[in-house]
Amino acid sequence: MSEKTWSGRGGVLLAAWCIGGGALLAGCGGGDGGARFAGLPPASTGNPPATTTEAADIKVLSNRADLVSGGDALVEIVPAAGIAASALRIELDGTDVSSAFAMRPGERFMGLVTGMSEGRHLLSARAGDTALSSLVITNHANGGRILYGPQIQPWACDAGAQDADCNRPVSYSFKYLSSDPAVAGFQPYDPARPPADIATTTTDQGRTVPFVVRIETGVQDRDYYDLAVLFDPAKPWAPWQPQAAWNRKLLIQHGSGCGNGYGQSNALSSQRVLDRDALSRGFAVLAVSLNDSGHNCNIAVQAEATMMAKERIVEAYGELRYTFGYGTSGGAIAQQWMANAYPGLYQGIIVGASFPDAGSTGNEVEDCALLRNYFGRTATAWTPDQQAAASGHLNTAVCTEWIDFYKFNNNLNPYATNIANIPGTSPTALGGCDAPPGARYDATFNPGGARCTSADSAISIFGKRPDGFANRPYSNVGLQYGLLALKAGRISAEQFVDLNANIGSHTIDYALQAPRVAADPGAIEASYRSGSFNQANGLGQVAIIDIRTLDISGIHHQHRSWTLRARLDRANGGHANQAIWYQAGSQREAYDTMDAWLGAIERDGGATPLAQKVIAHRPASANDRCGSADGTGLSMLECTGLADGSTRMAAGEAITGDVLECQLVPLDRASYGTVVFSDAQWSRLKAAFPTGVCDFGRPGKGQQLTRFWQTYLDTLGQVVVGGMPLPDLP
Known part of the structure; x- marks a missing residue:
C-alpha cells in the first residue's frame, strides 16, 4: 500500500456528511434545510447528486454509493412522472438484475443489489433502448479498508475464520424472557421447540409480541458485530417490510477503556446487545467490537466499523429512523468523538463517566x-x-x-502489554496491546515489531x-x-x-x-x-445526555462533563443540546428522554437547520439535574462547584x-x-x-476545528497520511 501526504488548512467543511439511517441522507442541516433527520454522507456538501436525471433517480439507501461494502446495496429507483417502474430494466455492469427490484410497501421501487465484487460497478436504469440514469457504486471488501489503512498488523483471527480478514458466515441464535418471575434473565430459545413460558412485551409502537430475540453475530472489518432485535422465527423479514415488532430505531452499546487489540474480540459484545429495556421497546441493539475503545482506540477505525455495521442493518433489516448510543468512560469517548468527527453516525448519545476524547x-x-x-x-x-x-x-x-x-x-x-485486566472490560482496556510476544517491538531484537x-x-x-x-x-x-x-x-x-x-x-x-x-x-x-482532540464543532446537531456521578478519588473527574460543555459553547455558541444529570436519572429514564427528544426532531419536517431543531425539541425531561449521593436535590451551581480539576x-x-x-x-x-x-x-x-x-490565553499551537468525515485512503486505496475529507461524488 503506497502512501501520500495531504496537507490542508484547518478549516471545516461543515455540512452534511451524515450517516444515520432512514432515508440515509440527512440531518446535518445541509441543502434540504435539515428536513430529513437520519442519513449518511451525501454525494457532496450541499449540491445535488450528479447522477440524478429527470428520467430516474437512483439512490443507494444503505450507505453512500462509494462507501458500500460486503457486495450488497439496498437501492431505490424513483422514475420521473410518466415512466412506469414496471417498465424499467435495471442493469449492473450490463447484466439484467431487474428481478431484484419490485414495487415495495409505500409505493417505493426498491431492490437489494447483491454479488458485487470489490471495485466500481455501474448500476443503470433503462426503459426499452433508452438509458434513463446510472450510478457508480464502489464496493469495498467486507474486511474493511474503507476509511482507514493500513490496518493494524499482526491480526489474529479466531478459529473457523475463512481467510486473513477473519470472514465467516453470519450466525444466529435466539433468546427469550420467561413469564415465570422466578426465571431471571434471557434464556436459550429453540424455534423448533418453543417453550410454554414465553413472556410478552408491548413496544413503543403499541404492539404486544412474544419477548423472543434473535441475535445476529457476524464479522466485518476483520472483527465481530452483534445485533439483537425482537424476532418471530415463523414470519418473514425483508428490508422493505420489516417485522412489525421492530420500531426501526437503533441503540449502539459501547465498552469502556482505551487500548489496542491485535486480534478479534467478542468477549462482551453479545452480552451488551441483550439490553432488556431497549429490546422491550422494539429497538434493535448493536455492539461492534471495533468501536469498543478498550479493544480499539482509533477514531477512524471506530467510525468505519460503525458505518459498515449500520449498512448491514439497513440491507438486512430495513431503513433506520434514528440512532443513539450508550456507553460510559471509554464508551463516552467513542460516542463523543465519533459523533463530532463523523456527523450522522449518531443522532443522539447517552454518556456516563464522561471523557470528551482520548487525546x-x-x-x-x-x-x-x-x-x-x-x-x-x-x-x-x-x-x-x-x-x-x-x-x-x-x-x-x-x-x-x-x-x-x-x-x-x-x-x-511501545513495550507495554495488557498485563492486568478489569472484570467486565475488554482484555486491552488497560492500555497497551495484546500483540503476540514474538511480534512485539524491541529496540534491539525486533525493531520492526508492533509498537504497543x-x-x-x-x-x-x-x-x-x-x-x-x-x-x-x-x-x-x-x-x-x-x-x-x-x-x-x-x-x-x-x-x-x-x-x-x-x-x-x-x-x-x-x-x-x-x-x-x-x-x-x-x-x-x-x-x-x-477529532482525536474533540473540538465539538460537529456536536451541535447531536442530542447529548451526560450522566455523571460523584468520583473524587478516581479518574472519572467531575469536570469532564463541564469540559465538553465549554467546548460546545466555544464552537457552537451554546450548549442547549446537552443535558447533564449529576447523580440524578436512571439509564432507563435516559432512554425514554432521548427517544422522546429524537422522535420530536424526526416529526419536524420543516426547513429549520438541524442544530436549531435539536434545541427546539429538547424535552422538559432533558433539563440539567443535580443531586447529592443521598438523592437530595442541589443547584447546578453547587454541582459545578463539586468539579475537581486536571494536571x-x-x-x-x-x-x-x-x-x-x-x-x-x-x-x-x-x-x-x-x-x-x-x-x-x-x-x-x-x-x-x-x-x-x-500562554493559555491564546489557542494552542496548530489548534483548529475538526474536519468532518476524514478518510485516510484515497479512491485508489493509497494511504493519505494525516487524512482528507471524503471527496464529493462525481
Missing part, C-alpha cells in the same frame, strides 16, 4: 506518570495534600488510579517520524506544573521550582529523560483535524482542556503576583523554561 485525556495520563515519578524520587519534601494540589486533584488517588490500576500510560509505551502505543496503532492519522515510528501527540514544553497551587499558597516557591526543573519527560521508547518533550511535527494538526488546569489551562502544545510567552516575575523567588530559584526556573512558559 486530551491522554495529556493528564502522561502528566500523572511524570508527576508520580517525580514525587517518588525528589529530595524535596511534599505532603500528600501538596502533591494533590500540584496535580489539580482533590487527592493523590487520581494519579494513582490512572497509573497503578488502569495503567493507561501503557498507551504511550495508541499513536502507532493510528499511524496514518498522526504520521511518521523519521525513525518510522508514529508522531507523538504529546507535549509538556512550557507547562508550569502546580502553578495555581503556587499562587494559592498551597505549595512553596522551592517546591514549584524543583518540580518544574526536574519533571522531565519520556523518550519515544518510554524511557525517562531530563528534557521536556515537544509534540512531533504534524501530530498537533492531525490531532485536531481528526493542565492546575497549570493554568482553561476548563476546555484541549491544548495539545501551548504557545509561549517569556518568563515574567510579575505574573506570579505575590510569590517571591530568590535569585537562585529564578535562575533555575529560567533554565527549566528556556523558550518561555505557556
Whole structure:
C-alpha cells in the first residue's frame, strides 16, 4: 500500500456528511434545510447528486454509493412522472438484475443489489433502448479498508475464520424472557421447540409480541458485530417490510477503556446487545467490537466499523429512523468523538463517566506518570495534600488510579502489554496491546515489531517520524506544573521550582529523560483535524445526555462533563443540546428522554437547520439535574462547584482542556503576583523554561476545528497520511 501526504488548512467543511439511517441522507442541516433527520454522507456538501436525471433517480439507501461494502446495496429507483417502474430494466455492469427490484410497501421501487465484487460497478436504469440514469457504486471488501489503512498488523483471527480478514458466515441464535418471575434473565430459545413460558412485551409502537430475540453475530472489518432485535422465527423479514415488532430505531452499546487489540474480540459484545429495556421497546441493539475503545482506540477505525455495521442493518433489516448510543468512560469517548468527527453516525448519545476524547485525556495520563515519578524520587519534601494540589486533584488517588490500576500510560509505551485486566472490560482496556510476544517491538531484537502505543496503532492519522515510528501527540514544553497551587499558597516557591526543573519527560521508547518533550511535527494538526482532540464543532446537531456521578478519588473527574460543555459553547455558541444529570436519572429514564427528544426532531419536517431543531425539541425531561449521593436535590451551581480539576488546569489551562502544545510567552516575575523567588530559584526556573512558559490565553499551537468525515485512503486505496475529507461524488 503506497502512501501520500495531504496537507490542508484547518478549516471545516461543515455540512452534511451524515450517516444515520432512514432515508440515509440527512440531518446535518445541509441543502434540504435539515428536513430529513437520519442519513449518511451525501454525494457532496450541499449540491445535488450528479447522477440524478429527470428520467430516474437512483439512490443507494444503505450507505453512500462509494462507501458500500460486503457486495450488497439496498437501492431505490424513483422514475420521473410518466415512466412506469414496471417498465424499467435495471442493469449492473450490463447484466439484467431487474428481478431484484419490485414495487415495495409505500409505493417505493426498491431492490437489494447483491454479488458485487470489490471495485466500481455501474448500476443503470433503462426503459426499452433508452438509458434513463446510472450510478457508480464502489464496493469495498467486507474486511474493511474503507476509511482507514493500513490496518493494524499482526491480526489474529479466531478459529473457523475463512481467510486473513477473519470472514465467516453470519450466525444466529435466539433468546427469550420467561413469564415465570422466578426465571431471571434471557434464556436459550429453540424455534423448533418453543417453550410454554414465553413472556410478552408491548413496544413503543403499541404492539404486544412474544419477548423472543434473535441475535445476529457476524464479522466485518476483520472483527465481530452483534445485533439483537425482537424476532418471530415463523414470519418473514425483508428490508422493505420489516417485522412489525421492530420500531426501526437503533441503540449502539459501547465498552469502556482505551487500548489496542491485535486480534478479534467478542468477549462482551453479545452480552451488551441483550439490553432488556431497549429490546422491550422494539429497538434493535448493536455492539461492534471495533468501536469498543478498550479493544480499539482509533477514531477512524471506530467510525468505519460503525458505518459498515449500520449498512448491514439497513440491507438486512430495513431503513433506520434514528440512532443513539450508550456507553460510559471509554464508551463516552467513542460516542463523543465519533459523533463530532463523523456527523450522522449518531443522532443522539447517552454518556456516563464522561471523557470528551482520548487525546486530551491522554495529556493528564502522561502528566500523572511524570508527576508520580517525580514525587517518588525528589529530595524535596511534599505532603500528600501538596502533591494533590500540584496535580489539580482533590487527592493523590487520581494519579494513582490512572497509573497503578488502569495503567493507561501503557498507551504511550511501545513495550507495554495488557498485563492486568478489569472484570467486565475488554482484555486491552488497560492500555497497551495484546500483540503476540514474538511480534512485539524491541529496540534491539525486533525493531520492526508492533509498537504497543495508541499513536502507532493510528499511524496514518498522526504520521511518521523519521525513525518510522508514529508522531507523538504529546507535549509538556512550557507547562508550569502546580502553578495555581503556587499562587494559592498551597505549595512553596522551592517546591514549584524543583518540580518544574526536574519533571522531565519520556523518550519515544518510554524511557525517562531530563528534557521536556515537544509534540512531533504534524501530530498537533492531525490531532485536531481528526477529532482525536474533540473540538465539538460537529456536536451541535447531536442530542447529548451526560450522566455523571460523584468520583473524587478516581479518574472519572467531575469536570469532564463541564469540559465538553465549554467546548460546545466555544464552537457552537451554546450548549442547549446537552443535558447533564449529576447523580440524578436512571439509564432507563435516559432512554425514554432521548427517544422522546429524537422522535420530536424526526416529526419536524420543516426547513429549520438541524442544530436549531435539536434545541427546539429538547424535552422538559432533558433539563440539567443535580443531586447529592443521598438523592437530595442541589443547584447546578453547587454541582459545578463539586468539579475537581486536571494536571493542565492546575497549570493554568482553561476548563476546555484541549491544548495539545501551548504557545509561549517569556518568563515574567510579575505574573506570579505575590510569590517571591530568590535569585537562585529564578535562575533555575529560567533554565527549566528556556523558550518561555505557556500562554493559555491564546489557542494552542496548530489548534483548529475538526474536519468532518476524514478518510485516510484515497479512491485508489493509497494511504493519505494525516487524512482528507471524503471527496464529493462525481
